[in-house]
Amino acid sequence: METIFPSMDRHEFFRIVGTSIGAILLTNCAAGCGDKAGGDPTPDPNQKVDFTLRLSDKGNENLTVKGGYVVSNNVIVAQTKAGQFIAVSANCTHEGTQLIYRANDNQFYCPLHLSRFDPTGKVLYGPATQPLTQYIVESDTAAGTIRVHT
Numbered sequence: 001m002e003t004i005f006p007s008m009d010r011h012e013f014f015r016i017v018g019t020s021i022g023a024i025l026l027t028n029c030a031a032g033c034g035d036k037a038g039g040d041p042t043p044d045p046n047q048k049v050d051f052t053l054r055l056s057d058k059g060n061e062n063l064t065v066k067g068g069y070v071v072s073n074n075v076i077v078a079q080t081k082a083g084q085f086i087a088v089s090a091n092c093t094h095e096g097t098q099l100i101y102r103a104n105d106n107q108f109y110c111p112l113h114l115s116r117f118d119p120t121g122k123v124l125y126g127p128a129t130q131p132l133t134q135y136i137v138e139s140d141t142a143a144g145t146i147r148v149h150t
């Protein structure tokens with residue numbers, strides 16, 4: 001019989017290698033699919049949100065650019081390429097990963113499992129099935145502020 005290693009035949013070798021690869025894949029899936037993403041996957045529609053962002057603050061300068069966004073108070077606030085301000089809950093409804101805003105698509109995007117949401121929070125692409133919470137945004141250009149509220 002042909003052997004790969006002097007003390008192991010081919011069937012034994014592939015059995016061990018196959019088991020090891022299976023264990024590695026299972027470990028990676030458990031890590032990626034587990035509850036390690038943090039956050040609360042289900043937005044609480046009764047949660048009151050009301051805060052104001054000052055555009056002159058260093059942390060909010062992305063909002064002065066079309067296509068820019070910031071995350072504040074678990075809300076992602078973005079300025080679309082058309083210059084409209086939009087806001088939704090910042091955590092993906094699948095496993096809670098913090099979303100990003102993609103201005104070119106005008107969508108909120110989850111970098112973990114690739115769910116996508118439209119500007120109102122509606123699911124466009126899973127695995128997420130629940131919508132994001134959409135918030136009202138009022139900009140006051142004279143004061144240089146943006147108010148986000150329920």
Ligand code: FES
Pocket residue numbers: 037092093094095096097110111112113114115126127128
């Ligand atoms: S955490 Fe899985 S799609 Fe967002």
